[in-house]
């Protein structure tokens with residue numbers, strides 16, 4: 540059976556948020572062999588979420604939960620002087636309710652561009668960003684960790700981790716950096 544695809548997380552099955560495990564999905568009650576292990580914010584915790592129940596929104600609906608924090612989407616909680624958000628609510632809900640998260644220690648952040656959420660491409664290290672430095676200039680420079688520190692220390696699983704996004708309209712890459 541073909542796995543469902545996620546518009547905003549095209550590489551969902553290779554970013555370490557699913558594992559192979561046979562069991563009954565807590566939502567659809569089907570016997571599945573792939574289980575979601577990423578974050579899910581809800582009061583009651585489902586034992587097993589399959590990718591189909593993420594993609595069609597049924598897991599989020601049944602548990603009134605979110606895979607990605609609404610306020611973590613870039614532009615949702617702007618500072619007073621920031622421009623008003625122009626992203627439609629429908630796109631925002633697709634991120635929170637129908638898109639698997641990615642692995643991070645802190646609250647995930649979802650980058651946006653061209654008035655729509657970007658697609659999460661994967662974890663990024665210094666090598667990943669090397670050919671994209673010009674494109675990522677703003678994200679690297681307007682960052683509390685400093686451009687030089689990022690350019691030399693970014694890793695996929697160390698303490699300074701890069702998260703690479705890409706705009707679905709103009710293909711512009713965006714970078715989120717987390718330090719822990």
Ligand SMILES: [Zn+2]
Pocket residue numbers: 564565566567568569588589590591592
């Ligand atoms: Zn299911």
Ligand SMILES: [Zn+2]
Pocket residue numbers: 652653706707708709710711
């Ligand atoms: Zn764009």
